[in-house]
Amino acid sequence: MESPIKQAYIDYQEKLQALAQTIKAQVRENASLKAVQTALKITASMYYQRLKYxxxxxxxxxxALTKLVQNDTIAQLYKETIEFGQQLSESIAESLRNTDITVTFLCKKLGIDPSSYHRKQKDPRLWNQAEIERIAQVIETIERL
Known part of the structure; x- marks a missing residue:
């Protein structure tokens, strides 16, 4: 069984990929790359970089993309993605509370500064998969003790 933290991270990543695929499909269907470049004032490589990340x-x-393609699906998916990111942060915080692990202890085990942890909790886009897996591992180890 996946830990709730890992599952929240997987769900968040899947939602991000769904957002990228929707943007790509909507632009292809309702606009053009040139129109996106003009509307967002970005280059083609910047557009593809946004799809990648x-x-x-x-x-x-x-x-601006929502206005350009005249479809609010992109905006809705973006809001859902933000909600999934918040759920990831809440899942981490709840797991720490349930196992009585302090942020300081977790940060020492991860080798990160507590301010970095708090910044990532406020903006879950900053978490990477290795950190999430390490957090889940630390929590699972403490739960087994």
């Missing part, structure tokens, strides 16, 4: 797309660009 959809967590880094600014909210104002989501709004």
């Amino acid at each position: 959809p967590q880094n797309i600014p909210e104002q660009e989501i709004g």
